[in-house]
Amino acid sequence: MSQSTGSSRQESSSRFSLPEDASIADVFGRLYHLPVIAALMAFMLWVRLQSYDEFVIDGEYYFTGNDPWYHYRETTYTVMNYPFTMPYDIWTRYPEGTLAGQFGTLWDQLVATVILIVGLGSPTEAQAGAVMLVATAVMATLCAIPTYYLARRFVPRVPALFGVLLLALIPGQFLNRSLVGSYQHHAAETFFMTVAVLAMLVALSVAGTHKPVWELVVDRDFEAMRTPAIYSALAGFATALYLYVWQPGLLLIGIFGIFFLVTITSDVVHDDSPEPAIFVGAVSMTVTGLLLVIPLEEFSFSVTAYSFSQIFLPLGVAAGCLFLGALARGFEGREIAPERYPVAVGGILAGVAAVMIVALPDIWSHLYGNFVQYVGLGATDVQATIAEAQPLLAQGQGVEPIIREYGLTLFVAIIALLGILLAPLVRSSETNHTLYAGVALGIVALFIALPAVPDVLFGLVGVPGELGALVTGFLLLVGAMYLVRYPAEEQLLVIWALFLLSATFTQLRFSYYLVIPVVVLNAIVIGKVIAYTNLDADTISEAGEKLKGIEGWQVMTVSAILIAILVPGLIVPVEAAGATGTAWQIGANAGPGEVQGWDDSLEWMSENTPYPGELEGHDNRLDYYGTVEHPGDDGYEYPEGAYGVMSWWDYGHWITVLGERIPYANPFQNNARDAANYLLAPDEEQAETVLERLNEPNEAEAQARYVMIDWQMVAPTSKFSAPVTWYDDADVEQEDFNRQVYQVTEEGALQPVTRIQTQRYYESQMVQLYEGYGSAMEPEPVVVTYDIEQIPTPAGEQLEIVTLPADPDEFIQRYDSMEEAEQAVEDAPGEAQIGGVAGIPSERVDALEHYRLVYADETPGQAPGAQQLQELQGLGVDTEETLGTSLMEGLSDDYVKTFERVPGTTVEGSGAEPGAEVQAAVEMEKPTGETFIYTQYAEADGDGEFELHLPYSTTGYDEWGPEEGYTETNVQATGPYQVVSEDGTQLAELDVSEAQVIGEDDTTPTVELESAEEAGGAGSVDGGPSEDETESDPGSVTAGNALGLVAPIATTIA
Structure with missing residues (x-):
């Protein structure tokens, strides 16, 4: 599938030159792609801005999710202190403050610039809010431009335009994270990554034409090197811009590094000069590394802040390119067979890895951990509590999440990748090349169809099966590129796409990157189909000539492929996969979401609690938008009168921006583990121990003054499980707090029917606060009876599950007294417990002595036990008679409850x-x-x-x-x-x-x-x-x- 790569770029300079007497039709025929791109961009923008009015409520601007609110704060600071970003923020992560490395970047500076232009240097809050509300949608729309020109590196104009059409229609993460109100950096990341890859492709093409070699450097022939040097430097500059937007974007540096390693080695094996690629890699990555010195803010190797990592990694890639070049020259000078070059390179890499494992284990562990975390299919339990860090396939059953995200376009893209990789092998005159293609395809198919195979194979050497399969696939890819010659640009496209595919299957967030190579690969498929049917044309007049003699088979072939790509999932939602709608339907239904449930409580907090620095009458008022220089590793020393607000980390940015108070935990996951340890503390004494430990670094009398809890934090079927995952003050699991109850169907299958709570659930600090207002909670004579069954797992172990009793009517019963209930538990033929449903503990929970409710949100929320009550009613339980709670009474509760910690x-x-x-x-x-x-x-x-x-x-x-x-x-x-x-x-x-x-x-x-x-x-x-x-x-x-x-x-x- 490599033919179109060259032909699409071999346009003469006269193709778009027009005679003086050219008509409007001639102009349109040659430049039709421009109005088409403009129309598609207009559609993309309309899709994303449909719900604009939903985000403007009583003159106030609202955003969706969590991170947009912190971007609002960072951008506002930049507008007030243009062009500088906030060096350190003391209005989050009490009692230390934090450097929000991934915020306050080039993205915030760009938006701040637009705000200042719109406001003529003195913007109003309304003008700033309006710009931030639409900024991400505009940036996502702009992605159409580099996407088109990226596709044009491989296909003619019509297929490239088709790729932009797919970008406008795909309903997944790229759309959801770029709707109005989603003021985040994701669309900017996608834009600048696409520009960086496009710039690198162009630089490789220019270097392939001008052939910059070592002799030109020795002769100081700068004129000969000038053009490839400029394009390579621009590629490095574009890469630096991407990292200016998102510091953890080192993944792209890694992709470029792997690409240069593979393509340079491949050039040597195929007896081609590797020096054009070496030149591009050395110049571009040196420029990137040097430009990343400018924003350096931490003398560490952190990947989430501007540190040595962003400088030394690209410089390391540049040095690696030069080393590979020197090694190649050495092979050539000593007349060593080029086939031995990959062996030498592989041996050197293995040696370096071995030395690092033995001599620098911390650095090796850091590199290996980040690889597994980002592309190695190794999501941790803690990552699973972060929506964007969950694996793609964790979002549903089988391939459902893929279809919801991409329709069928991801499958088509994989077919395109296979075509690019296998076609040269199959067309080769060497039989072993064809055999290699078949074996490689068979191994990949085996690992996908039977995932237990890599688990067993690689488990023997202590390597996770997914990671072993991933490395095997990569080695097969490298082997193919050493057997046959692939153009450098195709190599980069394939490596980029495969790494993003692996990253997306590791963390869902990378799906909004993957969409670009997916649409480009789909454009390649359409280009091949059009070429196969002999309908390829690059101007309107050429198309008109070919359409005059079009035959039915041509129409049917092209139409069938277009329908297969466009209709399922893009034009018609696949309901069986849980799809919620098309791109335009999703855009029409956008709204601020759950922040509206918190708004009332946060407004109350900002008006009815002491300003930070003024608690208990102190006169140390903190400046909300003040500039605080980075205090170093010890954190900021808060003055007397400052205090923190405890809640789950999801809500930290809202507390900072809407409540103008200082949260302990935030969506950067600062203090997330401490928050979990506090919220799930089994008694007040343990909760106080957590606070003392957390407040210890601050010399002033640090205080946790308020605790904010919403119904989702306490609901077992909502966010309650997240703190359980983070909790480390004791070894606990979800089953220690609540247990799933199953019903055995007539067919012998297990069907989940409800959950029952344990005593430990009710003793948890946040449950006692939300459900009991800090009061003592009493048991009631309600008995839950169930059975325990052992079922075998695929690993050969026994799993203990809770099932309904043989007579479901005996599942929940109420007695006249606690004595009768206790006797019923003792006499139960199976397992039984008092309480565990509808807010009823098994035994008394002592009252909290230092917490009081000071505000209950007037916005109604779902009661934490609402789903349980509905499930019990479905099982035939009369909730009012048995539990003392009618279904109507038990469905709703205050959305947020705010407690004060008092002496x-x-x-x-x-x-x-x-x-x-x-x-x-x-x-x-x-x-x-x-x-x-x-x-x-x-x-x-x-x-x-x-x-x-x-x-x-x-x-x-x-x-x-x-x-x-x-x-x-x-x-x-x-x-x-x-x-x-x-x-x-x-x-x-x-x-x-x-x-x-x-x-x-x-x-x-x-x-x-x-x-x-x-x-x-x-x-x-x-x-x-x-x-x-x-x-x-x-x-x-x-x-x-x-x-x-x-x-x-x-x-x-x-």
């Missing part, structure tokens, strides 16, 4: 029966009017004295707010605490002031229980009397007056 106040109590349990309860009201009850228990000592540590106040809300350095809580008590003995015969009321809870009033409240029969008694509460006060506090209520209030609360809690 709390210690209450000293007396008058209880020795050894008796005492309960304190208070009814709290949310902004929506909905109420909940906070309950805490204490045990009286031998003198009848007890202590309670209470986080909720009941009075004094108006006295403290952001101006004083505290929270203006929107969740307030409807009355005082009701304190009651275990048997209900002794009780009292208790008021706790806001000042006592937040630590501004250090007086100790006291409460004395009195007999409920003594209605006129002196059961008293002391909220903190002065030294000479001898009478009861005026706000206290006698035990008798409390009697009517405790009973309903006690009944509700029980």
